[in-house]
Amino acid sequence: MKTFLLVIITIITFGINTPIIKAQENLNPHYLLEIGIVDSLNSKILNEQRNFWVQLPENYNPNNPEKYPVAYIIDGGIHLNTVQTVQNYYSGGYFPEMILVGISNSTNRTRDLTTSQVNKFNSTELDENTGGAEKFTQFIAHELIPYIDRKYATTSYRTLIGHSYGGLFTINTLINHPYLFENYLAIDPSLDWDHQKLLNEAKIKLQNENYRGKSLFISLNGQLHMQNSDITINNVMQDTSDFTLFARSNITFSNIVKQNEKNDLFFEWKFYPKDIHGTITLPSVIDGLIAVFDWFQMENTSKINSFDTPKEEIYNIIKYRAKKLKTHFGYAVPPYPADLLNMSGYMNLDMQQPEKAKMYFEQAIKYYPKNPNVYDSMADYYESQNDQKNAINYVSIAYVISGNDIYKQRLKKLQQKN
Known part of the structure; x- marks a missing residue:
């Protein structure tokens, strides 16, 4: 029987702090329940119970043979909604439908997402643990991903999305654990962490490793200097104050990537002059997913x-x-x-x-x-x-x-x- 469908062929065609994360997650628990399936697992690696949300594609049916790529979203309590909204509008024509896994980072966020142990950051004394990114990566690789793969109809094609400290974590994963994901979206990443430590690592890894089949999208917000509006994208690299270290680290890393094109890493960097750190996630998710899935878009x-x-x-x-x-x-x-x-x-x-x-x-x-x-x-x-x-x-x-x-x-x- 002919099924009439509304199908139009031409259509195919500064760091977030933990209190804010906690407040937003705690204020919206019922809303998150509607967005994704609440789940958790007891992590032996982290020695704690870890919460996350799973959002399945609209036509997902465990009894069907179809399997889906997976996008893992750091700070899922905030950003899962954003990625889900983008998927609703763009998937199918611009990128494939995906299972979305939003990982909660409402507890021990700085510990889990930062790449080295420090007692002070940007002249501020830290009263929380730091440098647990490696252990958090092991949790994702050896506990969370296998759990998701056992429970849902997944494929081995995965995307990692992180903002701020999450962006730092995302790039660290690409540099040191590139096998885990195919796509990496680092939204306004905190690459100024620990005197740009990750940049120094990247200079070596990006030169010597082969990243064929891997894609990286990085964004930078327009608030380049918190106290001086005369600082623009054209002169920010000449400023030497701590106020521009965040932006300068981002730009420096992008230049390192561009200087190592022979490693076959697909790379796109985008500056958002009208966005600030707190608003850049939405446009970055849109542009980032479209960029890393450029090959997916329909031709002819x-x-x-x-x-x-x-x-x-x-x-x-x-x-x-x-x-x-x-x-x-x-x-x-x-x-x-x-x-x-x-x-x-x-x-x-x-x-x-x-x-x-x-x-x-x-x-x-x-x-x-x-x-x-x-x-x-x-x-x-x-x-x-x-x-x-x-x-x-x-x-x-x-x-x-x-x-x-x-x-x-x-x-x-x-x-x-x-």
Whole structure:
């Protein structure tokens, strides 16, 4: 049966302190419950119970064979909502649907996200533990990721997103544990930590390591100097005060990355002159995910939309996209959503191009062999060609797969006609 869908092909086309984190998480517990599934695990590595939230894609079904990439979000109590909003608007055309895991950092945040032990930071005495990033990384690698992979339909393709200290943690993970994630979004990272210690490490690692298949996006907010508005992106590197160390560290790191292009790391850096540290997350998540998934965006949409494009050329476009996605993900995935392939088939059927319509339905069956609707659609094709025998065959397959009485009833009607 033809399923009418609202498908438009052309559419495919300064550090956050712990009290603030605590306040926002504690003020919104019920809201977070609506955004993601509350979960936790007892970490032997950290010797404590760790909370996190899991947001599943809208069409997620544990009984279906489809699996999803995963995005891990530091400070999930604040930033999960943001990433979820961006996914609602952009996924499917700009980047794939993903399972989102928001890790709570409301307790011991500075300890977990900073990369070295210090007693003073920016001339301020610290009354909390620091330098636990390595242990927190081990928690993610050896406890959290395996837990998520066991419980949900995940793939091995992962993204890490962090802001401020979380951005510092994100870059540290890329530099010292690049195997854990494919994409790294470091939003306004606190690279000034411990006299730019991570920058010195990066100079060596970025020169000697190969980061093929890895992507890094870094952003910088527009408040370059807290007390001097005359400091701009054009002259900030000439300032030597502590007020600009945050920005200068960010820019210096980006220059280090650019000087080591031979390591094959995909890199994009963006400055947000109208944003401050507290507002930069939203635009950074949008631009960052679009950037690191640039290869995912659909190509040749004008040819797909044109009914004059030959069937063979459309077939080659589909084949090329399937190969491209497999190259980047590291495993085979359908080149287009089943609904899009189906709708394209129906559109060509309506335009009296039955062979092209059949090709679309065949591709839908090829890439979604356990989806009953694609077989039902192929039955529509055969019925339009007055081939009742094949129409009955494909509706029968849809019924065997699903056991749905709708297909059973259609099967009876077709058999009566035959």
